[in-house]
Amino acid sequence: MTGTELHQNHKVSVEQRFDWAEFVARYWDRRPVLYKSVRPAPFQEDEVFQAALRATRAPDPHLIPSHTQFAVGRLQQTSPGQWLPRAADATFRGYAKRLTTSADEVREDGYALIVHAFHGFHAAQWERERAFLAGLWEQVGLPTTGAITTLFHGTYEHTPVGVHKDRFATFLFALQGRKRMRFWTHRPWTHAATTVLDYEPYLAASFTAEVEPGDLLYWPASHYHVGESVGRSMATSVNVGVPRENHRAVYDLDDLLVEHDARSLMDPDAGLARLSAAAAPLSVPDPASVGLPPVFEQALVEFGTYTEASRMRDRAVVQSLRTWTAGGLRPAPPPEQPHPLSDEVVVRATAPVLWGESEGARVCAVNGHAVTTALDAECVRRMLRLLDGPGVAVRDLLAALPEDSVTTGTDETLPASRPGARRLLEILESFRGVARL
Known part of the structure; x- marks a missing residue:
């Protein structure tokens, strides 16, 4: 193929040459496009597996990390058990082989591993992703609250959340296997639901694009979508989402006041750990005591410090510099351990x-x-x-x-x-x- 061709129902353009300026002029916030064999690739299979290993290390042996989802068929798992990647698996293929040979339900219903905040777990991968997206930021500007990165891996029939729409324009980078994305330009159902798992009644209004390793697929935030496996083979992809719709001031405030890591991004309660524990009884006297309960008094004092003008100016400087140097990808991978530097180095x-x-x-x-x-x-x-x-x-x-x-x-x-x-x-x-x- 040369030039531009249309893919499946004349809805998705297919391009052989990738250029950010041309992409923004023709497709950004407009319509989906599939780029074949994008080089240089922003993600490498071995790095992605190593990042998945680090991301899924469960600090609690009884709970899957808050930024990780694992499902067998439509059933979300809450305990790590045998489900998460292990170093002995060596690759995604080794991981898939272990699951399919050891669990009957995986063979029958398929599995899905989804890791959110994925760019924060491997420094070299983060640098490669940042370098790739720099071309987009030159065209459209750096998103103030940053892009999101999500790993999708498995043999699932379709994305566990079903057909949905979010506030992000999405770039899907295909690493392994074949995957189909199904799109609707408008919400295909009329009842009050944000997602639909059984979407067969709405297939006629949809259109699709299939990706294979090395491909890049883009779709705008306006599109409803669902990911599907092609056959029962394993597929691995990494999605990068750029916020485009439904922005709220609270996102900027949260970004200014809270220094997030991968866990706190997906678990709002994790931020409470920054406050010291406030002892409180399980019941209150009758009539209630005068004044605020200790936990509310503590929160009021803590937030009161943010009214100090000099502190907020300093905080704004720090967060601005972090945002610019992260290139739209925060939280960044954590620092390494500092080592002494002698004079002759x-x-x-x-x-x-x-x-x-x-x-x-x-x-x-x-x-x-x-x-x-x-x-x-x-x-x-x-x-x-x-x-x-x-x-x-x-x-x-x-x-x-x-x-x-x-x-x-x-x-x-x-x-x-x-x-x-x-x-x-x-x-x-x-x-x-x-x-x-």
Whole structure:
């Protein structure tokens, strides 16, 4: 095929050449399109499996992680049991083989593994995905609340949630097997339901597109959709969703006030763990005591700190720098453990390090993470300028700094001294923004 062809009922265009500017001009927020054999691919099968392993490690042996779903047929499982990937599986094929040979219900009804917040579990995969999406952000702007990434794997008949619509424009990257996406331009049913599992009565109004490994399929947020397996073979894909509809101010407020990880993104109650436990009786006296219950008093005091103008300005600076350096993919993979940097080590920046001013300090950010230093602006500029070169010894980066400084650090701010600057470099390295040569 050359140029543009139409796929299945003349609803999905098929393109052989992928270009962000052309895509935005012709398809963005308009209609689905299928791109064949996209290169370079933003996802690699081995990295995706390793990310799935990390994402599905259950901190509680009795509960599947909040950002993970596993279903056999239509039955959602709540206990990890044998269902989640294991290192011994080695690949998705090994994982599928283990499940299908050990569980009769999987052979009969199929299975579905879905992992949300998927970009936060493998640094190299995250960097590749960010680089790929950078071309889209150049055309349409960076989404303030970020994109979402979801893994879909299994032999399921159709997506466990059924036909649905969400607020995201979606890019589906096919990794293994064949998969069919079924679309409706409008809601095909009239009753009050957000999803439908038994959608056979509505097939006539639908249209489909089939993907195979290496393909990229896009559809706008306006479309109702459901994923289907082709036959009973295993299929693996990664979806990236970009928010386009039904934006609420609470999303921006949540992004400003809460530093999310994968767990808290999918479990609203996880944020409560940031507050210390407030002891409270199971019953109250009659008549009720005067004043707020302790737990409400604690919450009021905590939220009262957000009315401090300087604190909110500082928070806005930090979150803005994290958002820009994450390239639309937050939460970013967690930092690595910092390691000492001796004077003779040669280092350089491996990703753009952005910085900004906060109340009496400077904030440096890279790869979605931020650190605060008491170094003055000129020192920060000098360090970053040297790091942007071919390589510089740590001693040369620190040469202009005193061994000690009158400006001491705090629990959140590194001191303006040689040891403080060295620690800054070590932390930037743990963010994967500085590398040793």
